[in-house]
């Protein structure tokens with residue numbers, strides 16, 4: 001590729017050890033200048049947000065995740081105080097768990113079960129995987145991040161015989177998320193079945209007064225840590241949501257915060273060419289036409305960053321995927337994000353990237369340090385596995401460029417608490433700036449609420465179905481007949497799906513009798529089960 005263009009457009013920050021190569025996005029030389037007024041507005045919006053403006057107008061909330069790593073910048077002394085007190089409490093609590101001052105019913109805690117979903121799980125999962133060391137971690141970390149019973153059984157299987165030394169952190173900002181509530185109840189039942197008082201093992205991270213907070217308070221759980229309405233779920237990694245599990249695992253959370261704070265300082269600058277977040281936002285804009293016309297493929301060439309693409313998927317898609325702009329116009333915005341890790345993905349979907357539909361741009365993440373050990377095996381004379389990893393990154397990037405597939409390359413020195421903090425802070429700000437460029441609210445998620453409401457409707461319908469079956473024990477109904485009898489004719493398909501699911505699970509007591517035509521199958525409960 002073109003060395004002159006590379007030299008012109010490489011952003012390099014020696015203090016952070018970070019480089020950002022945008023030279024393989026073929027924007028015209030006047031692009032940055034043309035976009036400058038809009039970028040200056042976006043930077044001004046961001047400055048207002050950091051100063052405590054109501055940047056989430058629909059929910060009438062401030063957006064304060066940047067204060068978490070610079071509490072002195074919070075708009076009120078009360079918020080500064082809340083952040084610093086919570087951080088101190090997290091460190092003190094983790095210290096007591098590690099020293100054994102607070103122990104489980106069977107001795108010193110050795111395992112951690114984190115229960116949460118979305119922003120209350122993805123950050124902790126990313127950090128735990130990126131920074132964990134199976135033999136050095138103070139606690140081994142496990143997750144419930146769904147309401148899948150088999151998934152929970154799998155995790156409980158891993159913890160078999162160990163619950164007496166397992167600490168459970170239940171995380172939910174709202175304190176009312178169904179999947180997390182179910183995980184909490186399943187974990188509670190597992191502790192009770194093992195004859196262990198769960199309240200001596202459970203900790204909550206949630207908003208004051210939430211349903212979860214009330215349970216934790218009423219049952220006198222070990223501890224409660226605060227979440228605030230000015231921190232969104234997907235930007236909560238550097239609040240108690242992410243810091244508590246990380247501290248318990250033994251990760252240096254202060255280094256994560258310091259890394260994020262250092263990136264914030266750099267990305268606050270109003271000089272676009274010196275601001276990697278502004279440059280990235282402008283690349284997203286030109287690549288997607290400011291309309292999400294291309295997908296973002298995130299390819300970290302590092303196993304430890306496997307979950308970074310999943311983490312970014314929520315951060316970007318839940319923030320930018322919006323029907324309306326700030327003026328109420330229908331815009332259907334967003335950028336689709338996917339990716340796992342290189343070079344593994346080269347043996348999967350990279351074939352399509354090079355030769356198939358050209359509807360994406362890639363972000364390569366290059367990590368300079370190969371491994372902790374000082375030396376590496378020579379897999380060939382003078383060549384290590386890590387050299388191959390870089391070779392595949394550079395080779396794939398060239399192979400894509402040759403076919404006019406665009407890419408950005410972000411280079412970091414290593415995967416450490418500091419660089420992970422920097423990555424999180426960088427992308428948080430890119431999303432904020434890009435949202436300003438396209439004029440949308442990045443800090444609410446009305447679409448997700450619609451799905452939650454519909455799921456609630458399904459559960460309510462199931463209750464009606466069961467009531468009808470139990471009111472006529474032994475009587476067999478087709479899905480159609482049952483739907484009509486409960487006044488849900490319009491929802492016959494959903495009634496059928498619920499009946500099939502109930503019949504597939506013995507504990508429900510619902511029996512199915514198949515017929516020649518699948519939709520004539522009947523369902524009943526036995527008189528004895530009624």
Ligand SMILES: O=P(O)(O)OC[C@H]1O[C@](O)(CO)[C@@H](O)[C@@H]1O
Pocket residue numbers: 117118119120171172173174175176177180233234318445448449
């Ligand atoms: O922390 P909570 O309130 O349980 O929410 C979990 C996740 O659910 C969402 O609200 C979306 O459903 C996410 O934004 C959030 O990260």
